[in-house]
Amino acid sequence: MKTFKLGGVHPPENKLSAQAAIEKIAIPKQVSVPIGQHLGAPATAVVKKGDEVKVGQLLAKATGFISANIHSPVSGKVFKIDNVYDSSGYRKPSIIIKVEGDEWVDTIDRSPEIDGNIKLSAKEITDKINEMGVVGLGGATFPSFVKLMVPEGKKVDFLVINGVECEPYLTSDHRVMLERGEEMLIGVSILMKGLKTNKALIGVENNKPDAIEDLRKLAQKFKGIEIHPLKVQYPQGGEKQLIQALTGREVPSGKLPLEVGCVVNNVGTALAVYEAVQKNKPLFERVVTVTGKSVKKPSNFLTRIGTPVKELIEAAQGLPDDTGKIINGGPMMGKALISTDIPVVKGTSGILIMPEKESKRNDTSNCIRCAKCVQVCPMGLEPVLLSKTSKLEMFEKVENERVMDCIECGSCSYTCPANIPLLDYIRYGKNKVGQILRERSKK
Amino acid sequence: MSLLTISASPHVHGDNSTKKIMWGVVYAMIPALLVSVYYFGLDALRVVFIAVAASVFFEWLIQKYLIKGANTIMDGSAIITGILLAFNVPSNLPWWIIILGALVAIGMGKMSYGGLGKNPFNPALVGRVFMLISFPVQMTSWPKAQPIIDGITDAVTGPTALGIMKEGLDAGKTVSELMPEIPSNMQLLIGNMGGSMGEVSAIAIILGGLYMCWKKIITWEIPISILLTVFVFSKIFCFIDPEHYVSPIFHLLTGGMLLGAIFMATDMVSSPMTRYGQLVYGVGIGLLTIIIRVWGAYPEGMSFAILIMNSTVPLLNNSFKPTRFGKEVKHG
Numbered sequence: 001m002k003t004f005k006l007g008g009v010h011p012p013e014n015k016l017s018a019q020a021a022i023e024k025i026a027i028p029k030q031v032s033v034p035i036g037q038h039l040g041a042p043a044t045a046v047v048k049k050g051d052e053v054k055v056g057q058l059l060a061k062a063t064g065f066i067s068a069n070i071h072s073p074v075s076g077k078v079f080k081i082d083n084v085y086d087s088s089g090y091r092k093p094s095i096i097i098k099v100e101g102d103e104w105v106d107t108i109d110r111s112p113e114i115d116g117n118i119k120l121s122a123k124e125i126t127d128k129i130n131e132m133g134v135v136g137l138g139g140a141t142f143p144s145f146v147k148l149m150v151p152e153g154k155k156v157d158f159l160v161i162n163g164v165e166c167e168p169y170l171t172s173d174h175r176v177m178l179e180r181g182e183e184m185l186i187g188v189s190i191l192m193k194g195l196k197t198n199k200a201l202i203g204v205e206n207n208k209p210d211a212i213e214d215l216r217k218l219a220q221k222f223k224g225i226e227i228h229p230l231k232v233q234y235p236q237g238g239e240k241q242l243i244q245a246l247t248g249r250e251v252p253s254g255k256l257p258l259e260v261g262c263v264v265n266n267v268g269t270a271l272a273v274y275e276a277v278q279k280n281k282p283l284f285e286r287v288v289t290v291t292g293k294s295v296k297k298p299s300n301f302l303t304r305i306g307t308p309v310k311e312l313i314e315a316a317q318g319l320p321d322d323t324g325k326i327i328n329g330g331p332m333m334g335k336a337l338i339s340t341d342i343p344v345v346k347g348t349s350g351i352l353i354m355p356e357k358e359s360k361r362n363d364t365s366n367c368i369r370c371a372k373c374v375q376v377c378p379m380g381l382e383p384v385l386l387s388k389t390s391k392l393e394m395f396e397k398v399e400n401e402r403v404m405d406c407i408e409c410g411s412c413s414y415t416c417p418a419n420i421p422l423l424d425y426i427r428y429g430k431n432k433v434g435q436i437l438r439e440r441s442k443k
Numbered sequence: 444m445s446l447l448t449i450s451a452s453p454h455v456h457g458d459n460s461t462k463k464i465m466w467g468v469v470y471a472m473i474p475a476l477l478v479s480v481y482y483f484g485l486d487a488l489r490v491v492f493i494a495v496a497a498s499v500f501f502e503w504l505i506q507k508y509l510i511k512g513a514n515t516i517m518d519g520s521a522i523i524t525g526i527l528l529a530f531n532v533p534s535n536l537p538w539w540i541i542i543l544g545a546l547v548a549i550g551m552g553k554m555s556y557g558g559l560g561k562n563p564f565n566p567a568l569v570g571r572v573f574m575l576i577s578f579p580v581q582m583t584s585w586p587k588a589q590p591i592i593d594g595i596t597d598a599v600t601g602p603t604a605l606g607i608m609k610e611g612l613d614a615g616k617t618v619s620e621l622m623p624e625i626p627s628n629m630q631l632l633i634g635n636m637g638g639s640m641g642e643v644s645a646i647a648i649i650l651g652g653l654y655m656c657w658k659k660i661i662t663w664e665i666p667i668s669i670l671l672t673v674f675v676f677s678k679i680f681c682f683i684d685p686e687h688y689v690s691p692i693f694h695l696l697t698g699g700m701l702l703g704a705i706f707m708a709t710d711m712v713s714s715p716m717t718r719y720g721q722l723v724y725g726v727g728i729g730l731l732t733i734i735i736r737v738w739g740a741y742p743e744g745m746s747f748a749i750l751i752m753n754s755t756v757p758l759l760n761n762s763f764k765p766t767r768f769g770k771e772v773k774h775g
Binding site: 005006009011012089168240244250251252253254255323324325326327329331332333334335336337338339352354358359360361362365366367368369370371372374375377378379380381382384385402405408410413414415416417418419421423424427 | 447448449450451452453454455456457459460461463464515518557558559560561662711712713714716717760764765766767768769770
């Protein structure tokens, strides 16, 4: 079975919500929509307090090249524009809307028919994806249209579609592949047209045999789309790891996938692309997994952006009594939330509720130089060395040991027998080296 | 509801722990321990008990009164040092030498650097070499192996196979003249010979090594590179002059070769971290062992070879990097 070459770990999969079909969740009374939910510059609000808005109406306009439009997920009245805590733990400017009814802008095609006829040209596809505010839904939230703008002289050999979902617990991509497979594959074809490539490789971890089988059947109707089962191994869904597993190509250090003729998109993004291009529907809702060992009803919800996390938890039959930690995303790379008022954003793939007894870290002890972290690092780095030199603030050494290659997958901390928080120190070093590099490039 | 815990990812941890690794090594030593009890009787148990108790006691004492840190004896590493120390000595060693050896192993070899994980040298070998140099007579009078089932008889002492060979060759005899005095390969394999307690049975040690590989406590690189180097290097001499250089199989099955290659050189604290570093380290140990055995003053060179190569580990870690992902070094 295909997989990446270096390192990797296999945490317990715990896909508790894998059999839970996608459910629409009730629209909350109030939503807060952050204007910076994507990688790049925050958008600029184009509505003001008191404005009436409809579902799908533009709320904030992309500012600068790497940015994304933000559309209203609900209909109602703009209550205020204020700073609200988001998953980063900081207060960020957000548009708060009091919900009235559910009235959609009439440009959105709400018919249930699946439309497989791609009429737009490559250029129009890129513009449409940009206009509809589509960003990468795998978690990095990189504006999708940018990936379609292939520079002169570069050729895309493969569109790589990430259906791996290597994070334990999360199942939103799995459900999208199972329930919206055909639309997702049309989305893939649209991206292929936009990228002027005739080959797409969809990688799915082998713990989702139902999705692999379904997609294989569906893909027969499409040209140039291949489904590849991959070994269950974390971080199989890392961009560089996935490209290596599927094509054998190795993205050079510090370069983008385009360097080896690949562009990577998530299956959720492909679905959003379908809706944007064929249905004229902006990205204002997404599938979010709500899960955890003590959660009564682990679920996958189709959720409007801006819905507070607590509404999702209520819909999964409430916050368990033994809750110790709430994570936005999966257990390996997700962020711990400071409250349940934080809104769902475009990059929220799941809400994981951890019991108290699994929420605290174990006590650390001396490094025994077992080199487990070196063995599991998927980038071939030496986490023990990076963490030690970061701690000692030897940033030149940290840079030379290729800290910027670190993908922050957490395999090192996960595996360390002495419970040393290796990634915490490495992040610190990476941050500092990033600053140094930016200053150097200014000179 | 109480406050939510906030911490950086990852939010889960594997089931790896220092304690688990160390106890895994202890379990891996059980076959060799049983064989030594079988051949050397209750004396073997006595030595192991004293060595382990003393090692654990000294670690506790130093940790509590000198380092003033949390109690670390439960991590199992002092027990490993104790057992390895016992494995490296004859079963009739006086109790006070064992205790002194444990004090040097734990005190000088490990705690003086700050405890587990900080020592550059394998503590048990530091203890062993100290005893060998300080008490050469007691350390080299090995009781002959006498299976327990044969009943208790008066202990007979004699040299090890390596010792017979070394002295004989130095006295001008040839290998073929000496071979009748050496136990057969089969005897060497199961451990029916005089020698340090834990070193005698090749099969028991290999069994322990396989267990550690299966549990992913050690990797194949270090043991295999040592044994392969020893084989090739001694084969060359044996091929040229078989009357003065003994066969590679003899080298592999005698003395501390297997115990060293599988249990001592693989000590994670004092061995290199990357694959290529480990291979170079193993080749170094193999070469040095044969050099010492063939041309040195001691019949056995394993301990010295490992300690010498221990000292090169920081250099090896610095020189041999893991295979990086993405060949080009450029930051965008």
